[in-house]
Amino acid sequence: MENETALQFSRWLTELTLSFHIIYATLGVGVPLMIMIAQWVGIKKNDFHYTLLARRWTRGFVITVAVGVVTGTAIGLQLSLLWPNFMELAGNVIALPLFMETFAFFFEAIFLGIYLYTWDRFENPRKHLLLLVPVAIGSSFSAVFITMVNSFMNAPRGFDIANGELVNVNPLQAMVNPAMPTKVSHVVVTAFMTVAFVLAAIAAFRLLRGSDHVYHKKSLHMTLKIGLIFSIATAVIGDFSGKYLAEYQPEKLAAAEWHFETQELAPLQMYGILDGEEVKYSIKVPFALSMLAHGSPSAEVIGLDQFDEDVTPPLYIHYLFDFMVTIGMLLVLLSLIYWIGTARKWEFVHSSFFRWLIVLGGPLSILAIELGWWLAEVGRQPWILRGILRTSEAATTNQNVDLMLLLFAGLYFILGVGTIVVLARLFRNNPVEQELKDREAEKGGDEY
Amino acid sequence: MTLTLDLEIIGMVVLWTFLFGYIMVASIDFGAGFFHAFSLFSGTNHILANVIQRYLSPVWEVTNVFLVFFFVGVVGFFPKTAYYYGTTLLVPASFAIILLAIRGSYYAFQTYGAKEHKGYAFMYGLSGLLLPASLSIVLTISEGGFVSLVDGSPVLDYWALFTSPLTWSIVLLSIVASLYISAVFLTWYANKAKDYKAAAIMRKYALIWALPLIITAGGIIYELQFHNDVHYQRIFDLWWMFALSFLLFVVTVCLLWIRKNYGLALILLLGQFSLAFYAYGISHYPYLLYPHLTLYDSFTNQAMAISLIVAFLAGFSLLLPSLYLLLRLFLFNKDYVEGNRSS
Numbered sequence: 143m144e145n146e147t148a149l150q151f152s153r154w155l156t157e158l159t160l161s162f163h164i165i166y167a168t169l170g171v172g173v174p175l176m177i178m179i180a181q182w183v184g185i186k187k188n189d190f191h192y193t194l195l196a197r198r199w200t201r202g203f204v205i206t207v208a209v210g211v212v213t214g215t216a217i218g219l220q221l222s223l224l225w226p227n228f229m230e231l232a233g234n235v236i237a238l239p240l241f242m243e244t245f246a247f248f249f250e251a252i253f254l255g256i257y258l259y260t261w262d263r264f265e266n267p268r269k270h271l272l273l274l275v276p277v278a279i280g281s282s283f284s285a286v287f288i289t290m291v292n293s294f295m296n297a298p299r300g301f302d303i304a305n306g307e308l309v310n311v312n313p314l315q316a317m318v319n320p321a322m323p324t325k326v327s328h329v330v331v332t333a334f335m336t337v338a339f340v341l342a343a344i345a346a347f348r349l350l351r352g353s354d355h356v357y358h359k360k361s362l363h364m365t366l367k368i369g370l371i372f373s374i375a376t377a378v379i380g381d382f383s384g385k386y387l388a389e390y391q392p393e394k395l396a397a398a399e400w401h402f403e404t405q406e407l408a409p410l411q412m413y414g415i416l417d418g419e420e421v422k423y424s425i426k427v428p429f430a431l432s433m434l435a436h437g438s439p440s441a442e443v444i445g446l447d448q449f450d451e452d453v454t455p456p457l458y459i460h461y462l463f464d465f466m467v468t469i470g471m472l473l474v475l476l477s478l479i480y481w482i483g484t485a486r487k488w489e490f491v492h493s494s495f496f497r498w499l500i501v502l503g504g505p506l507s508i509l510a511i512e513l514g515w516w517l518a519e520v521g522r523q524p525w526i527l528r529g530i531l532r533t534s535e536a537a538t539t540n541q542n543v544d545l546m547l548l549l550f551a552g553l554y555f556i557l558g559v560g561t562i563v564v565l566a567r568l569f570r571n572n573p574v575e576q577e578l579k580d581r582e583a584e585k586g587g588d589e590y
Numbered sequence: 591m592t593l594t595l596d597l598e599i600i601g602m603v604v605l606w607t608f609l610f611g612y613i614m615v616a617s618i619d620f621g622a623g624f625f626h627a628f629s630l631f632s633g634t635n636h637i638l639a640n641v642i643q644r645y646l647s648p649v650w651e652v653t654n655v656f657l658v659f660f661f662v663g664v665v666g667f668f669p670k671t672a673y674y675y676g677t678t679l680l681v682p683a684s685f686a687i688i689l690l691a692i693r694g695s696y697y698a699f700q701t702y703g704a705k706e707h708k709g710y711a712f713m714y715g716l717s718g719l720l721l722p723a724s725l726s727i728v729l730t731i732s733e734g735g736f737v738s739l740v741d742g743s744p745v746l747d748y749w750a751l752f753t754s755p756l757t758w759s760i761v762l763l764s765i766v767a768s769l770y771i772s773a774v775f776l777t778w779y780a781n782k783a784k785d786y787k788a789a790a791i792m793r794k795y796a797l798i799w800a801l802p803l804i805i806t807a808g809g810i811i812y813e814l815q816f817h818n819d820v821h822y823q824r825i826f827d828l829w830w831m832f833a834l835s836f837l838l839f840v841v842t843v844c845l846l847w848i849r850k851n852y853g854l855a856l857i858l859l860l861g862q863f864s865l866a867f868y869a870y871g872i873s874h875y876p877y878l879l880y881p882h883l884t885l886y887d888s889f890t891n892q893a894m895a896i897s898l899i900v901a902f903l904a905g906f907s908l909l910l911p912s913l914y915l916l917l918r919l920f921l922f923n924k925d926y927v928e929g930n931r932s933s
């Protein structure tokens with residue numbers, strides 16, 4: 143057990159790096175799509191505001207990509223540095239999507255470089271827009287491939303173990319494991335959703351503080367519409383994720399739901415606190431857990447009674463799950479009210495109170511991303527490869543992890559503050575109104 | 591020496607080639623950062639800044655991917671390296687990551703966000719020197735003698751590592767090489783941009799760093815005989831490759847000296863370094879880490895190897911045209927290089 147400390151610090155460092163990277167990674171997946179939509183709408187409607195939206199988002203995007211790239215490089219190396227035993231094993235079976243991911247990065251990096259430096263180089267703006275397609279494909283596919291690796295950790299497939307040796311390795315089967323469909327789609331869709339709400343929050347904030355320019359209203363309108371679509375998709379796929387868990391990782395679902403006894407007609411317990419095995423002060427929704435797990439109110443749901451204590455994940459993941467779902471539902475509601483409200487011309491949706499709610503939606507959706515990942519990762523414990531390799535057996539034996547944890551915490555602090563300061567300065571020094579005026583002067587005012 | 595074309599060899603050649611690619615583009619980047627910082631303090635900034643910025647801006651992210659490709663590929667093709675190198679390299683690799691992170695993000699912060707700042711430029715230049723040094727430690731460790739197995743887990747002996755003359759000659763070479771490569775490249779690039787003042791300065795730097803380069807390179811071979819005699823002998827078996835490399839080096843320097851044909855000088859420089867780099871690699875064969883790990887006992891299974899190679903071929907056929915497009919738009923585009931077209 144001399145390795146206990148290295149293990150603990152390796153865990154913290156992994157958690158820290160991933161939790162930091164995922165913010166930038168999520169933006170990296172979602173923003174190119176938003177830029178693409180805005181630029182396309184701008185061309186279609188011949189409305190310069192949307193083009194400018196795309197342009198300004200791109201400027202911010204470059205900054206977040208840079209931090210995404212460097213923190214991604216960090217986590218890529220740290221996987222081998224902190225979990226050498228895991229990577230040795232995993233490398234034999236799941237290296238393929240990791241390798242393919244680097245091509246997705248390559249693709250994205252090359253075309254992003256080209257896109258950034260060719261705004262005014264094409265006569266036809268559609269050609270410029272076309273350059274964004276490989277960027278969006280590249281970043282979405284990096285999410286797809288890395289999530290395949292992660293789903294393999296939850297549902298390892300594509301190999302056999304005979305006498306402690308790996309045999310019959312099938313890389314494709316390892317990639318297309320049972321966790322893959324729900325996990326990949328949930329991750330990609332939540333990234334789109336999050337970015338829509340983050341950009342909506344920025345627009346709402348500008349409307350509250352600063353200017354009442356139609357530019358921001360158009361931005362808000364567009365992002366919330368996209369947000370509505372993707373938040374509904376998130377909830378639907380989230381429901382499928384629950385069904386996946388019920389079938390393949392019932393201990394994770396049972397721990398997340400504080401479902402101790404296997405039973406039919408299982409109710410869903412929201413919130414509450416735990417007193418021994420008794421759940422207190424929770425909101426009980428009859429049959430809802432059976433519905434979530436199997437889509438039928440009478441279905442039997444496996445409880446924690448079926449599992450040994452030493453393979454049960456920590457029970458606090460219940461809160462992670464509940465808050466994630468709550469945020470998801472609130473955001474569906476928020477964008478739905480906005481949508482109906484604008485269609486029916488309710489004054490309410492343009493009030494500052496409602497706009498503050500929209501501002502809140504941005505950070506909340508990022509929080510939901512973090513909660514979801516913590517749920518998924520902590521809920522897999524004690525396994526690093528479910529059923530095959532325990533986290534405690536996978537960690538490095540190097541004794542300097544604590545020092546590295548401090549160094550990296552410092553690094554992320556600097557990068558986090560740097561991002562905020564630079565983004566704020568970038569947009570404060572160059573407000574939309576000014577940029578629109580410059581454009582008008584340039585174009586002779588044929589666009590408003 | 592017999593090299594049969596095993597999957598192991600194919601995998602290693604691919605990875606070694608990407609590592610070479612990384613070393614070349616990253617050296618240009620590291621050196622450029624240093625020259626840029628140096629110019630701020632020596633008052634030549636107004637001459638150099640343009641050329642350096644114009645080249646670096648569109649490509650820095652691509653540079654990083656070369657590195658990612660290399661280490662992800664190594665773990666894919668040779669999973670056991672994750673165990674040996676992963677356990678031992680925690681500290682040096684973490685330092686390298688932190689330097690890379692600060693460098694990359696501050697480059698973006700400065701170029702796209704804030705105004706020119708001497709402090710950033712200084713950090714950027716300094717990290718450009720420290721990075722080759724810290725990355726090159728991996729090569730030193732691979733020579734063996736610094737890693738021992740304690741209770742079955744590999745442990746790095748820092749004291750031996752940092753007191754070894756071999757370590758310091760490799761560190762020196764890596765720094766000098768990146769300055770030299772960068773200077774030759776920027777001479778060519780500035781000349782192409784018709785920025786003759788900048789070209790003159792870069793040419794001077796290239797010539798300054800040429801002699802140290804060859805001295806440090808010789809120094810490593812000299813040190814190696816005391817450290818790893820097996821490897822030393824194998825280097826001598828490949829003397830002709832190193833000799834050819836040296837010849838190319840001499841011609842490059844002559845071209846720079848007489849101010850003729852910088853394009854050819856750059857090509858010869860690529861030839862020089864690739865010869866030396868592959869000769870070094872071949873002489874290292876079959877060891878990935880003396881004496882614990884070879885290409886063969888760390889190799890992945892057949893199924894994975896084949897799927898990685900197929901994925902590589904598919905990916906590469908996508909990549910090559912895109913890279914070509916990037917180079918055509920920025921490196922070989924007359925208007926862009928000359929600064930007639932910017933963002």
Ligand code: HDD
Nearest residue numbers: 325328329332377380381383384467470510511514515518
């Ligand atoms: C904006 C973020 C967000 C929102 C609003 C939701 N989720 Fe989620 N959820 C994620 C972001 C996320 C995630 C970050 O993408 C996770 C973490 C790992 C993963 O596969 O996706 C995740 C995981 C995750 C898991 C665990 C999957 C596993 O471990 O294999 C389940 C069961 C759900 N989600 C279900 C839901 C449901 C029923 C939601 C109702 C609306 C919901 N999620 C909203």
Ligand code: HEM
Nearest residue numbers: 153156157160161164288291292515516519520525526533
């Ligand atoms: C990006 C979003 C992610 C976040 C925020 C995240 C978060 C976490 C957390 C909180 C843990 C610690 C669990 C515990 O020990 O209590 C963990 C563990 C780990 N995760 Fe993730 N994770 C993410 C994605 C991934 C992906 C995509 C992979 C693999 C490709 C991965 C690989 C690991 C590994 C190797 C560990 C260490 C072993 C363990 O503790 O289970 N993670 N992660």
Ligand code: HEM
Nearest residue numbers: 166167170171207210211214215217218247281285654655
């Ligand atoms: C263990 C988990 C992870 C590893 C090893 C990892 C690795 C990396 C690496 C090496 C990079 C830099 C690539 C470059 O040089 O361009 C990167 C960036 C990126 N990662 Fe991660 N990553 C992980 C988790 C995730 C997750 C969970 C997602 C998506 C949901 C994601 C999405 C991205 C994206 C989109 C980028 C591109 C940078 C950007 O556009 O912001 N990564 N990652």
